[in-house]
Structure formats: structure tokens, C-alpha cells
Amino acid sequence: MNKLCNRDELTALRHACAGALQLETKRILVCAGTGCVSSGSMKIFERLKTLLEGKNIPVSVELVHEPHGESVGLKECGCHGFCEMGPLVRIEPQGWLYTKTRLEDCEEIVERTILGGERIERLMFQKDGAVYPKQDEIPFYQKQTRVVLEHCGQIDATSIREYLGFGGYSAFETALFDRTPDDIIDEITKSNLRGRGGGGFPAGRKWAQVRRQTEPVKYVVCNGDEGDPGAFMDRSVMEGDPHRMLEGMMIAGLACGAAEGYIYVRAEYPLAVKRLRRAIAQAEELGLLGEHILGTDFNFMLHIARGAGAFVCGEGSALTASIEGKRGMPRVKPPRTVEHGLFDKPTVLNNVETFANVPLIINRGADWYRSIGPENSPGTKAFALTGNIVNTGLIEVPMGTTLREVIFDIGGGVRDGKAFKAVQIGGPSGGCLTSEDLDLPLDFDSLKKAGAMIGSGGLVVMDEDTCMVEVARFFMHFTQNESCGKCVPCREGTKRMLAILERIVEGKGEEGDIELLLELADTITATALCGLGKSAASPVVSTIRSFRDEYEAHIREKRCPAGSCQKLKRIWIDPALCKGCSKCAKSCPVNAISGQIKQPFSIDLSKCIRCESCISTCAFHAIREG
């Protein structure tokens, strides 16, 4: 493909691509997100291709914009979000969604759906006896507002032409030809777009600060180091709609006067790296990246830096250090990243979702953007819904949607009919919210007030069987393991907090432990060097606040109310049922069971290792847990 030399050529290509899309009268979109790929979606893709070709049906796997006849489009698309039901296959123009598709279903899909235009109800989402043929009608999608993720699942994630056909790079075009850098920044500022990476700092203000710097060399950096366990929003955008993010970064470069950008992607996302590399190569080929873009004086290059496994690199200064080839240790501020960022130059650093919002704002305007969500946190937010929830997956809702709507309406409530206990929001830096908080609107300020944070948007739902002390221990273990080790409070403090939590879940907690945890938490929060350190203790503080009684039960009664802490399990013999056969005593590997034949036996808890081997040997079901 030739380089586009001016605006007209870009417009023409976009028209051609849109026209070519029209010729794909039927489209099969196979989800090629990490989730569905691991459930075998690529095999389904190949099978469909072979079947269609075998029947001499014209298939277009790649969008070509030269004139040609009608065809069936068969595309690898981005994550639909409904990972639980994968592999997912979307059928257009009907908008049907086939779930849990198997290889054996392919023949039928081609025969009945593509050739016959019929729907296969068996493959459609069903709930309470009702069949939901259309994707939009499925409760999981109904309450969502997918704008940032609008393309995910709808377009070929590997094709710049398809992105163009859907109107791609028009925001960049507008920004480049019809707006001044100040116009762009004004629009972003007016939209009140707040950084989606956690802090919620207004993007427009950040951009303006970078623009003001007199240093001629500046950088745009995209934080794709989505390290929060239980979060995969950014991954979906990078994999499913990489060009939108690129476009956002290009607009940022234009607005701030940067000619180079870096995308920092965590190493655990090989598919995202692949898709982004391809997207960059495509944009370079078309001359949308490079020098004298579309015949103007604007130059912009993008590079990918792969992370190497360090959660702390999600912190701005650690991330730039990592791109520079150093240990990812945060540095003291000031100077801030906007003044001295990457390679010591002024740097715009935003996360994936933030950049992906930018083309929308330029295209549809700040007023449109502010019409979604509350005044102070406008727009939508993507959340990863995971844990003990019926519908796990990726969702996008207007800011300010309540937790209840997200968990119960979209998420379908707690799995296996269990009771809702809490939801951890914001990952290891966030806090947990309980049933009392269910009507809390999800936005930056409300969550902060509630002692949690939106973070990057991971929502992990926990049911009644989840021990909150164990959850706190889990997060502390994570944070401790990921602490860079630079500042004393985080390095030493989290280690000590973890040791205390480990003692508590093992039944060795002592009176005063809760107070000591809170004291350490206070010191760490107040004195740690970076944002991650300052928030390291949040899961502990918030679980103590909401579930202090669980801590106390562990410490004082050596009991885990949720019954999940292995070391606190009590195994006992019901004397009413025990026949005194001694079978259990023989099965015990540590000789903890004793008694006289034909008399009820008993277990010495000081010896018992809770291996449970006695339970299965008892023919009379006399051995109980709890």
C-alpha cells in the first residue's frame, strides 16, 4: 500500500474501506481475545474458513478496498468481554452472538446461519428459559454503554483498513488539519477526561503542562502495564482495537509537541504486543506514523517497550525508568513526569483507556462526553468483573453506575447462589466494599470517599465463603512481593504486615495484632515514596474497617468464620455417630486420633494437621469439619 501523502488521500482510502465493508454482506466475527483464543477460538476460525472455502463461498479474511464482489467477512475480532461464555462468534448483520461455540458447531453455522440465514438457538445465550439471540439484548450487555470498547468484538482487530472503514483516524485528521494544539487541549480539558489509570488526574491539565515546557524534545508514553491482578481492560483495548489507542497517542503528540511515543506493555500480554506491533507497522506503511505525516510538518514515531515482570512499573517514574533500561524503581518527586519524565524530557503519561477515549472526544465533542456520567467524573469506565460472579468478563458502563447494577444486573450476581460478601476494587491498592456500599456510584470521588479507589478498574467479587483476613493476606503478599524495595516503609513495613497476617490466618494471632497492623499501615501510607507504597496497606485497612470481627475471631477464638483458612479448620468426631471402629485412627498420619474400641474416638487438635484423610475413611460420616 502506498503512503498517504495528504488529507484527500486519507479521506479517499477511508471511503474505499467503508465501501469494501458494505460488500461484506455477511460477517462472522470470531473472538480472538486471549480468553477465547485459549478456549480454542482460532481453531474455530480456521475451520470456518476451510468450510466456507470448500463451499466456494467468497470469503474475505482481510478487508481489501479494491473493487470486488460481495463476500462473507470472516474476522479475528477483539474481546467481546463475555469471556465466561467463550469462544464467542458474532454473526452480522443480524447481531447474533453464539456462545461456547465448539469445533463441531462450525458446519452447522455455515450451513444454517450463513447460507440459510437461520439462527441456531442452542448456541445462543439462554437464561431462565429465555433465549437471547442478539448480543445487545443479553442482560450482560444491556446495561452497558460501550463507547471505548465499541469496536471490540465488532471489527477486525488486525486490520487498519477495517478501522478506517469504521471511521478510524478521523479524529486525528481533524486534529491535524482543523485544530491547533491549544484547541485540542481545550477540548480535552473541557471534556474533563480524567486519567483512567488510577489517580484520576485530568488529562487536559497534564497535556497543557507538558505543552508549556520549553524543552523541544518531549514524549508521549502509554502505560499498558496493567499489573493489577484481576484487571484486563487495557489488554482488551490493546488486543481488540489497537488503532484507537494509537490514534489517541498521536493526537496527544500533536497537542503537546512530541514527536516520539512509547507504549509500555507488560510481558504477560504477548498477544497485545503482537497486535500493537502490527498496528504500528500498518500505520507506518500508510504514512500515518513517520515523518511529514499526511504532507504536514508533524512527525510522530511509536515504539513498544515490553515490561519484564514488575508490578511497580505501573507507577509513572518506575515505568519511564524501565523504558530507559533501568530497574523500575520510582523516584522522588518533584520534578514531576510532565517536567522531567522519560529520558529526563517532558512527558505525557496516560494509560491505555485514557488514550482510547481521546478520538471519541475529538470526534463527538466535549459536550457529548460530559453528557455521560456524573459532572466530576464524566465518561464511561471499563471494569473487569471477576471472582465469584456469574458473568465474569469485561464491561463498560457510564461512570456513576452503582455497584449493585454492575454486580447484579450485568454480572448476574454471585455464583452458585451464594451470598454476596464484598467486592475488592482497585486491586492491591484499593479497598473492599461491602453490601452496605452496593448503592455507591462508581466514580473517582465517591470511591475515594468510601476508602477505595477506582484504580484501573478491577472488580473482584467475593462470596460468603471468602475469608477477608485471607484476602488481606493475599493482597499484602502480592504487594510485598512486588515492592521495589527502595523506601524503608514499603520494603520493611509490608514485610512485617504480611508476617502478622500470616500468623493470624494460621491461628497464631495475638492480642494487639490489629492495632500493630493499623499502626504500620499508618506509617506506610504517610511516608512511602510512591503511590503504590502509599496505598499498599489499603486492603488491610479496609478489611479491618469492615470485617474487624473476622480478624478478632481468628485472633481470639482461632476460628475462621468463613471456614476457609486451612490451618484453622477443626475436625471433630461426633460421639453420637462414632461406633469406635478405630478405622480413622489407623488412617491418621500423625496419630492424632485415639480412643477405645467401641467407644467414641476423639481427635487431638494440637496434633491434627487437617489433612482430612480420616473423614473419607469413616463409614458412619461421624467425622465433621467446622
Added chain:
Amino acid sequence: MQPTFDYSAVDDILSLYGKKESNIIAILQDVQERYHYLPREVFPYLSGALGVSEARLYSVATFYENFSLEAKGRFVIRVCDGTACHVRKSIPILERLRKELGLSEANKTTADRGFTVETVSCLGACGLAPVITVNDQVYPAMTPDKASELITALRAQLAAESEGASA
């Protein structure tokens, strides 16, 4: 005498990235991709080429979880212990894998270099929790029993490979 180390692969990587300090991580990643770990011989060589002290290279290599200074197994099994996988019981899977292979937290690779078992904080495939990966291929919705089956299958593959190699 130790056989002399062949640096031509390292030279290729260096020429791909350029001898710039800022490319240390990318260079180490490619070296690791080539050798499946970071051989010690590479450090003085890179130190000379990049003008960076060996201690600094070692410091970077030990900071990031993904770099390994020890040779890994043919199959690298990574058990996700992200929040979503954790609450859906990933630890029993890890324990089963370790038991099957006779490994522990300290001892991650089998003596025959067949398997390495590690944990990873999140693979971002939370919708399919709990997941594990084997050499970057994702296995969704795992259970301890499925893990055992997987090990059996991989062992068979390993045996077939070594037979093929000796034949």
C-alpha cells in the same frame, strides 16, 4: 575447559537494538528468548558492548521477575495467582503441580530440566479463572485433576521427544 561461548546470537541481538543503554531490557529479553535463560557468559560481553557495568546488568536482570539466571525446563508452567484465579482456588492447582513434579517454592525446575513451575501475579485471563500457561499457551478453567492429566500428557510428549532425539 569450558567450551567457549558462541556470541554470534548475542551479536545479532545487539545489532538489532543498537548498543544503547536504554535497550538493556529488550536485549536481555531477546537473549532470554534465545537461551530460555540469561547465561552468565553473556554479562561481561554485554557489559563491554554497552558500556554498562556488569553489576548494573545483574541489578536489572534480578529486578524483573521474568528474567531467569538459571536454565528453565522444557515446559514452563506458570500458575496464575491473580486475585480472580486466587479466589477461584488456584493454590490447590499449584500444589498439585508441585506434588506431581516433586517441586517446591524454592526448587522450581525438575532435575531433568523437563518442567519449571512458577506463579505469575495475573495473566489477564481472569474470565477463565483459574488459568495456567504452558510455554505461553493458556489453559483455562483448571482444576487439580486437570493439572495432573496435563502433566501426564506433557510427560508423554517429553518422552516422545527424547526418543526422537536419540533415534
Added chain:
Amino acid sequence: MEQRAFTTVDGIPVEINGEKNLLELIRKAGIKLPTFCYHSELSVYGACRMCMVETERGGLEAACSTPPKSGMVIKTNTERLRRYRKNILELLLANHCRDCTTCGNNGKCKLQDLAMRFNIEGVRFPNTAPQQQKDESSLCIARDSAKCILCGDCVRMCNEVQAVGAIDFAHRGSKMEISTAFCVPIAESPCVGCGQCAAVCPTGAIVVRDNANRVWRALDDRGVKVTAQIAPAVRVALGRELGLREGENSMGKIVAALHRMGFDEVYDTSTGADLTVLEESEELLAHLESGSDLPLFTSCCPAWVQFCEKTFPQLLPHVSTCRSPMEMFAAVIKEQEKTSSRTQFHVAVMPCTAKKFEAARDEFCVNGVPNVDAVITTQELIRMIKESGVVFEDLEPEALDMPFGVTSGAGVIFGVTGGVTEAVLRRLASDKSRGGLYASALTGVRGMKGVKEASVPYLDREVRIAIVSGLANADALVRKIIAGEAHYDFVEVMACPGGCVSGAGQPYSSSAAKAERGEGLYAVDRVSSVKRSEENSLVQALYGDVLKGRVHELLHVDYVKDGGHNA
């Protein structure tokens, strides 16, 4: 007129006068803010979090990394701050080996000092740190990770100021440690023994190796004749810890103290320096004449020589073949006393840790016996004096012994950066008047700057001179020279910033104090009757006597041949 700006520190308005951070400003206000990781000569690291201060609105800022602003109101000592500082100290102590009384840094440890200041009464956490082997592979420094608080001062010193890169952080989080590459013993790393890491280490994690016991043993042995040479920089750095003023010349008292402790004869290394001046001047002239192997680098500093051997071996032909003043002098003394009936034990008191390594080099051994039997640093001497019970400040000064107790001012200024060059310039100058002396001093050789340049006419040409101190400065300069971007005839290199007065064997002090020590040496020069090395009558006599026909054997060394392989 520029408006004056003030920050209010604990209710007192303190004027901002270019202080880069609040910590400096607070110090100016007379408050000793606790910190482990702040050093004005190193980059700001901000990791210990001890220097946090409270702002008016109750926010906390690390003073080391916050620039002072006009109108800022801060408090340095509040209930919260005290609580946090105590907690941080407790956390550090929890992992720390707490055998204070037997620690090499006992009494000088910042952790010990702050634990005392903040009245830490107990540690609520068990010490779970894994047992670690001490690294005593180096002759210069010893490392004990159990005492490391990971402030990173040594890493920044080794990399930023010295460009040696022997150590760095390894691993992360609670597994983080300071390490050589692959944890090899420090002696097998690029370490050059400059000891600056030990100088900035707030605890006993890196200490200078102590050889005092060997000296005591020799002193106790009646069959052994113990002689000593005292390096120039020692006399201006030792006094402060023993009741004198920083920079005050205490040579007379040192001689007296050593006599009291049982040393048979006490000499001044500046005599050796005079020999060096004469030899190095000759060498420079030869190089200038032939035009080959220029620039000529000095070789007085053993850390620099080793740095050269390890980093720039191709440069060794450019390094002066002159032995260091210590080694020249020791060779002469040992040679002269060869026929004595008593066993000779020669002690060098040095501001330097690398000298311990230099003394052990094969090149400076005769039949396997080193010419310098023991090198002790200024700090070790201070301890020995304290141990002996001699009340230093009450001592009456005594004179050097004979036959070698004759010195010149030129030899004394070797202890400060630029001193070697100035001494050589005095030798080379055709103008031997007092005016000529002043002229040499005014060429730009003086001052504590890390890189200095001078240009002096010699016969029909200009001799271009560079003077660098701090190995990072040397490294940068050498790279420029190799790249052909800089051209010099003579380059003086001292590994420690500011020269030997800042040696790692000296008591640790601020840069201002180091400058005072330098001034102290110039003051000694001013009152010395002999200003030029060639006018030292003893040195003149030596050439006609012990050195006759043996100048090369006793005063020179071939580093190229050995290539540092015995390092």
C-alpha cells in the same frame, strides 16, 4: 533588587539562598534533620523517609527532595513525625544485626545514633534476615550485609562519583541487597579499593579493613624496629576527633603520639613525595621531548592505577612509572636499614584505603616481604591513639626523626587535588623566585573542583595540564582523550574527590571540612622553609647515596608488564 524569599521552619523564617532542597535549608536553621540517604555530593535518592517534614496543611514531604518555596511553612518535629520516624527506625533495626559493641562502626553509626536520639526502647518484630557471609576478600574494605539498611549511598558513590560500578542493587523488595555482579567477592569485582563506599556507609555494612592489631603486635615485639611514615593529608584530618580544629596541622602531636606508643622512628611521606616530584618531572620532560605516550598520567593514587588496569589497560603505557610517594619512601627506608640487626617493620599512616592494596602488590615486595608492612588509615590511627590512652590534645609537638625527617612544602601539598601538579610545576619553573612560586599556585591548579585545567609555558611550548579528582571525572576525561576530543600533556588523577584529604581512610566529613583540610596543607606549605622538592637536602643526598645507580629499581615500577594481574 531581587526580593528575598523565606521559608518558615518551626516558626523561624529562614532565608532561601539557593538551597536545592528543604533539608539543606533546615540544616541552615540549625536543625539536624535525621537522614540516612542524603548526601549533598550524591543524587537525591529519597528512600529512607526519615527527613519527612509536615507542611502547614498537614501534608508530609521528604525534605531531601522538596525545593524550598517562598512562604512555605513547615514543621520538623511533630508528634506524627516522631511516631513515623520511630517506626521506620524500628523497622530498620528489626532486620539489623544489633551487635553494636563489637561493630567496626560502633560510635560512628548513624542507625545507632538515631536509635539513641529517638529513644527506641524495643523492637516488636523478630529478625528474619537470612544469615549471610561477610565479604572479607578485599584488603581495603569489608562488607557485612547483615548491617546494610539499603540506603544506596554506596551504590551511588561507586557509580555516580567513582564510575567504578563494582556494586549495585540486586533483586527487589524485601529480597533486595547490595551486590556485585553474581555476588562474586568484592575483590574479584571491578572494585579499586577507593573505599568511598565505606566513607558514606551510615552503618557498619561496609567498613575499612583494620590492620591496627598487626601494628600493635610489631610494637610489642622488642626484636622489631618499627618505623612509620605519615601521609600529608593525615595531619589535617586527624585532629578534630581528638579535640583539635578541622584542618589544623597536628603533625607534631602525631609524631609525639607515635613515639609514646612505641614507634622507633617517625617520618613524613612528603619526603617520598619530593622524590616523586623529581622523578616524575624527569619523566614528563622525557615524554615531552620524544612526544610519545602523551599525556602522562600520574601514578600516586593506587585506586586510579587499579582503575586504569581494570578499565583502560591500553592506557597503562601513559601512566607514570614512578612509584607512589609511600612506596618510593618505603623502598628507600627499607634499603637503608637493610643491614640493621633488628627486623624492620614499616608502617604507613594513610588517608587512603587503596594503599592497603598497593602495599601488598608484588611489585612492592622484596623477597616476598612488602616494603610497607602495614598500612593504617587516619581512622585506625585515631583509634590506636585512643586505645593507648594518650591524651592527644595535651601532647607537646615533637620533631620528625633522623635520618629521613627532612621535608619540603611541595611534598606536603600532595595531599590535596592539584598538589602533585603544583609541586611538579615548581620543579619545572625556570623562575625560582617567590614570584615563581605564586605563579605556579595561580595557574588554576588549586581548589576543590573535580576537573581543573592549566596551561604553562615550558621552553618553547605550552604544557597542557588537566587535574581531575573523583574517578567519574577521570573516566569522562579519559574517554574524551581516547576519542581525540581532548588533548593534554600531563594529567593528575586522584580517585577521591578533592584528593587525599577526602580519602576514605579519613574521618567522614562534609565537603566544606574537606576544603578546610586542603587549606590546612597549603598553610603548612606557606610556613615551610623549603618550598621545592629539589631543594630538599636529604633528597639530594639520597641520590648520591642509596639511590646511586638504583633509581629505577627503587623508585619506579612497571605496571604494564604486570597488567594488574595480581589484583
